[in-house]
Amino acid sequence: MGNIHDIARLAGVSATTVSRVLNGHPYVSDEKRAAVLNAADQLRYEKNINAVHLARGKTETIGVILPFVSHPYFGTILGGIAAAAEKSGYKLMIVQTNYHTAQEIEAMDMLKLKQVDGLIITSRECPIELVEDYSEYGRIVLCEALSRDFLSSVFVNQYEAFKSALSFLKEKEKKNIGYTVLRMEGKSSISRKKAYEELFGELRSHWVFDQALTIEDGTRIAGEWASLTDQPDAMVITNDFVAAGFLLECRRLGFSVPGDVSVVGFDNHSISGALNMTTVELPLQQLGEIAFEQVISSETSHKEVPFQLVERGSV
Structure with a gap:
């Protein structure tokens, strides 16, 4: 595969003329343009896209850091990012980290190495101070409730969303309430504990x-719940898939929902409607779209997206 100098020799023109033709500049005669394009075709020339990006100062690619690609919560956020990116002519570079700090740092290095124009971090394990350090290399957007000078953020108020589910159950005269988390020490888990104790x-x-992450986890947790001598009479569950596994396993074990235990899920995924399950709707698609608009913007902003409780037949 030839370079522009090879093309110039074959076409009988200067390297500057070749560069003009290949980059679509005007003021090149039709004869020379045809000679350059013919020579490029003969030599099977392809642009060095990295060099083009370096020259332009941008890659038109956004990095997306998420812990789990296949999980519906993060998948829905990613769907919103992808839809907005397609409309704006951007590509995405997706990195799954499994909440491993080393992998998160490796992903942030893409910004430092100019492989992406910006980063959207849907959830993280590494310290916020480290993320701030990387913001000097480009735009970073966090999908969490943080207000920092150099980092944009878009979020659902997890504390208030969880509290709304608890308050709803309290109004229904449920006093013994359990709940699920993904990680005991996660930021959302700490918010949930605070809301519960309040x-x-x-x-x-x-x-x-x-x-608590998958349908299978919901099945396992239902077994753990059933084995308790002081079973909670209501459960607020991490997401609708875990809630679905819990609900179906409870019924398989002979328990009634909501007779023996009420169930509230999160996200308002279509599975919650199919099972007539009460849930807290989180507008994750919209959250992803906003995150993309923030990452290509030149201004730092912090935006909260609303949630709502959807009452169905599991309470």
């Missing part, structure tokens, strides 16, 4: 079930 006082630790 409404109900001291939390019984064995009413909190962790590692």
Whole structure:
């Protein structure tokens, strides 16, 4: 595969003329343009896209850091990012980290190495101070409730969303409420504990079930719930897929929903409607779209997206 100097020799023109033709500049005669394009075709020339990006100062690519590609929560956010990116002519570089700090740092290095124009971090494990350090290399957007001078953010108020589910159950005269989390020490988990203790006082630790991510986790947690001698009479569950697994397994074990246990999920995924399950709707598609608009903007902003409780038949 030839370079522009090879093309220039074959076409009998200068390298400057070749560059003008290949980059679509005017003021080149039709004869010379045809000679350059013919020579480029003969030599099977392809542009060095990295060099083009370097010259332009941008890649028109946005990096997206997420812990799990296949999980519906992050998949819906990603869908919103992708839809907005397509409309604006951008490509995405997606990195799955599994909440490993080293992988998050490796992904942020893409910004430092100018491989992407900006980064959207849907969830993270590494310290916020480290993320701030990388902001000197380009735009970074966080999908969490943080207000920092050099980092944009878009978020659902997880504390208020969880509190709304608890308040709803309290209004329904449910007093013994358990809940699930993905990680005990995660930021959302800390917010959930704070909301619970504000409404109900001291939390019984064995009413909190962790590692809740998939339908299979919901099935497991239902078994753990069933084995308790002091079972909660209501459960607020991490997401609709975990809630679906929990609900279906409870029924398989002979328990009634909502007779023996009420269930509230999160996200308002279509599976919650199919199972007639109460849930807290989080506008994750919209959140992803806003995150993309923030990452290509020159201004730092912080935006909150609303949530709403959708009442169905599981409470």
